[in-house]
Amino acid sequence: MRYGRTYNFSAGPAMMPEEVLEEIAAEVLNYRGSGMSVMEMSHRSQVFQQILDEAEADLRKLMGIPENYKVLFVQGGGTLQFAMVPMNLMRNGLACYLETGAWSKKALTEARKYGEVVVPASSADRNFSYIPDCSHLEIPEKADYVYLCENETIHGTSWHTLPETGTVPLVSDQSSMFLSRPCDVRRYGLIWAGVQKNVGPAGMAIVIIREDLLREDLPAFVPTYLSYKTHADSASLYNTPNCWSVYCCGKVFKYLLANGGLEAQSKRNEEKAALLYAFLDQSSFFNGTAAKEHRSLMNVPFVTPSREQDAAVVAASKAAGFDNLKGHKSVGGLRASIFNAMPKAGVTALVDFLRTYEKEHG
Amino acid sequence: MRYGRTYNFSAGPAMMPEEVLEEIAAEVLNYRGSGMSVMEMSHRSQVFQQILDEAEADLRKLMGIPENYKVLFVQGGGTLQFAMVPMNLMRNGLACYLETGAWSKKALTEARKYGEVVVPASSADRNFSYIPDCSHLEIPEKADYVYLCENETIHGTSWHTLPETGTVPLVSDQSSMFLSRPCDVRRYGLIWAGVQKNVGPAGMAIVIIREDLLREDLPAFVPTYLSYKTHADSASLYNTPNCWSVYCCGKVFKYLLANGGLEAQSKRNEEKAALLYAFLDQSSFFNGTAAKEHRSLMNVPFVTPSREQDAAVVAASKAAGFDNLKGHKSVGGLRASIFNAMPKAGVTALVDFLRTYEKEHG
Numbered sequence: 001m002r003y004g005r006t007y008n009f010s011a012g013p014a015m016m017p018e019e020v021l022e023e024i025a026a027e028v029l030n031y032r033g034s035g036m037s038v039m040e041m042s043h044r045s046q047v048f049q050q051i052l053d054e055a056e057a058d059l060r061k062l063m064g065i066p067e068n069y070k071v072l073f074v075q076g077g078g079t080l081q082f083a084m085v086p087m088n089l090m091r092n093g094l095a096c097y098l099e100t101g102a103w104s105k106k107a108l109t110e111a112r113k114y115g116e117v118v119v120p121a122s123s124a125d126r127n128f129s130y131i132p133d134c135s136h137l138e139i140p141e142k143a144d145y146v147y148l149c150e151n152e153t154i155h156g157t158s159w160h161t162l163p164e165t166g167t168v169p170l171v172s173d174q175s176s177m178f179l180s181r182p183c184d185v186r187r188y189g190l191i192w193a194g195v196q197k198n199v200g201p202a203g204m205a206i207v208i209i210r211e212d213l214l215r216e217d218l219p220a221f222v223p224t225y226l227s228y229k230t231h232a233d234s235a236s237l238y239n240t241p242n243c244w245s246v247y248c249c250g251k252v253f254k255y256l257l258a259n260g261g262l263e264a265q266s267k268r269n270e271e272k273a274a275l276l277y278a279f280l281d282q283s284s285f286f287n288g289t290a291a292k293e294h295r296s297l298m299n300v301p302f303v304t305p306s307r308e309q310d311a312a313v314v315a316a317s318k319a320a321g322f323d324n325l326k327g328h329k330s331v332g333g334l335r336a337s338i339f340n341a342m343p344k345a346g347v348t349a350l351v352d353f354l355r356t357y358e359k360e361h362g
Numbered sequence: 363m364r365y366g367r368t369y370n371f372s373a374g375p376a377m378m379p380e381e382v383l384e385e386i387a388a389e390v391l392n393y394r395g396s397g398m399s400v401m402e403m404s405h406r407s408q409v410f411q412q413i414l415d416e417a418e419a420d421l422r423k424l425m426g427i428p429e430n431y432k433v434l435f436v437q438g439g440g441t442l443q444f445a446m447v448p449m450n451l452m453r454n455g456l457a458c459y460l461e462t463g464a465w466s467k468k469a470l471t472e473a474r475k476y477g478e479v480v481v482p483a484s485s486a487d488r489n490f491s492y493i494p495d496c497s498h499l500e501i502p503e504k505a506d507y508v509y510l511c512e513n514e515t516i517h518g519t520s521w522h523t524l525p526e527t528g529t530v531p532l533v534s535d536q537s538s539m540f541l542s543r544p545c546d547v548r549r550y551g552l553i554w555a556g557v558q559k560n561v562g563p564a565g566m567a568i569v570i571i572r573e574d575l576l577r578e579d580l581p582a583f584v585p586t587y588l589s590y591k592t593h594a595d596s597a598s599l600y601n602t603p604n605c606w607s608v609y610c611c612g613k614v615f616k617y618l619l620a621n622g623g624l625e626a627q628s629k630r631n632e633e634k635a636a637l638l639y640a641f642l643d644q645s646s647f648f649n650g651t652a653a654k655e656h657r658s659l660m661n662v663p664f665v666t667p668s669r670e671q672d673a674a675v676v677a678a679s680k681a682a683g684f685d686n687l688k689g690h691k692s693v694g695g696l697r698a699s700i701f702n703a704m705p706k707a708g709v710t711a712l713v714d715f716l717r718t719y720e721k722e723h724g
Contacts, residue, residue, distance in 0.1 A: 042375060
């Protein structure tokens with residue numbers, strides 16, 4: 001890595017492409033002859049409007065977002081989306097949540113403030129180490145939506161096949177797998193993603209919402225900022241957005257487009273994950289914690305035979321120049337988050353390190 | 363100005379100190395040997411925790427914030443604060459709002475969703491060009507708080523003397539005058555400020571709240587993110603904050619401390635404003651729109667004898683290299699926002715330009 005940069009396996013905020021950071025650094029004091037930093041620009045100026053418009057257009061191109069979907073840039077991250085989804089989408093006061101880990105659980109807990117939540121499928125029985133079978137999902141007819149977290153960052157699982165929800169809109173938290181693979185947006189009523197894992201700097205969520213789900217007649221207690229329609233009607237400029245994050249995310253969209261789009265990125269992600277999983281599968285010291293058929297390509301939790309050895313590996317990895325490999329407390333062990341911007345060389349280096357460690361201490 | 367930078371009179375986002383931007387540019391790819399950008403850092407990492415802790419400590423030092431006040435870094439900007447204030451502070455369901463312009467009006471409109479709002483003073487009768495006399499303010503005994511906008515960005519007025527509210531907490535929106543002068547925090551129950559005018563990049567508000575106003579027993583519909591207690595209990599790390607804005611604002615706090623603190627900044631602001639107002643007061647072509655005794659030191663709206671001439675000056679100023687001088691549509695004319703980071707040379711240059719313009723076209 002150049003600039004003395006390190007392989008950072010953080011679960012988010014996480015690595016960004018080096019080329020993108022170089023461009024940003026060069027533009028901090030004067031964005032393309034505008035005489036100012038993007039941080040200093042009026043959000044009502046032409047120069048910022050162009051940044052915003054290009055970011056949206058590039059994201060639409062990347063994901064193939066149909067015209068009847070709005071793209072919104074909203075502050076507040078996932079925690080605010082957990083409230084905005086039920087506040088905006090519960091018309092009948094009933095929603096289905098598929099419980100597959102910490103993040104879907106947080107979402108359903110918040111949703112219970114706004115109506116009835118049923119949980120037709122859960123993997124809580126085995127510490128969320130798998131995705132439950134949803135081939136015969138029972139969805140009440142009057143359910144307003146079915147919600148899932150498409151990649152559970154903490155437990156390292158991912159939905160590789162989406163459940164059939166009929167006419168009931170599917171809502172997906174794509175935060176930790178956003179733009180990691182091609183996405184058929186038509187399958188969803190709403191997709192949202194915190195940008196700080198696979199795209200850019202924290203402080204913003206991107207919401208992709210089918211127009212018919214935008215409502216005017218929200219309950220009186222819903223703050224203006226928490227209505228999706230507020231943001232849709234003003235094209236994300238109702239108030240000052242997180243301009244810096246819009247700008248940086250826009251650069252990442254352009255970077256992905258220039259590097260083969262989501263098909264090519266997906267292949268790179270599969271290659272990287274295959275390297276790490278192949279090592280774990282043959283190791284007798286390190287073991288992946290997620291069920292093989294539901295493994296995430298982004299977050300790879302694994303354990304050694306004991307907590308003491310987990311901690312020793314984390315310490316050794318840090319000393320060897322790898323960062324943020326400590327696992328989340330609810331799973332333990334280690335976790336390697338290998339988002340879009342983690343270079344293949346980073347995964348190779350990690351596997352080499354783990355292999356050597358096993359030989360010496362395993 | 364160096365780097366081909368321009369004098370940017372935007373009402374926000376607005377100029378930042380050049381020295382701060384230089385530091386930021388140098389750290390984009392690798393923050394102080396951490397091997398990563400601040401944009402890539404886990405918000406749970408030691409290196410980011412230090413950035414957050416220093417930002418809070420430096421702000422406390424700058425403003426002399428007493429120990430019984432919490433400092434919170436919250437996403438969502440002013441629009442979210444308009445809802446959070448009544449959601450969190452209305453216990454008796456009654457609040458007083460002092461109506462002095464567009465921003466206090468937006469705040470009181472949002473507050474009406476959550477309880478009764480009385481308006482004991484307003485300057486709506488003369489298009490908010492002054493601050494109403496509040497020397498004998500009638501505040502109902504059971505009022506939960508008195509709310510004001512301490513500097514109205516659009517109308518260019520400022521509270522130079524705070525109203526007496528007895529035991530009823532005073533809540534102030536300081537967005538467009540935050541850190542522009544010394545502040546006796548003890549006078550307030552709550553201060554909030556969007557950072558994008560006088561501090562750093564958009565996408566964050568800073569909330570300074572007296573501890574006894576933090577509540578656990580909020581109405582059931584209040585989203586977790588919108589409870590001040592959520593942020594206070596987790597020291598602004600309940601979820602991933604706008605890490606980049608925290609980092610940049612922290613640098614501005616250090617810059618202010620190194621340059622004499624708020625006393626010195628206040629003197630610089632008074633000098634800059636005096637230059638511009640002295641010119642306007644003697645001009646027979648340009649006229650300030652705000653009442654002299656309530657003028658803002660930050661936002662200076664002024665008009666020519668006609669709309670056509672207003673537009674001609676704006677166009678000429680742009681051609682001369684000044685940016686964002688067009689007035690807000692509700693006041694018309696021009697507006698020069700001269701926040702903390704606007705150099706004195708920028709105001710001098712503007713006055714020279716306006717003087718010449720008047721000679722040639724006035």
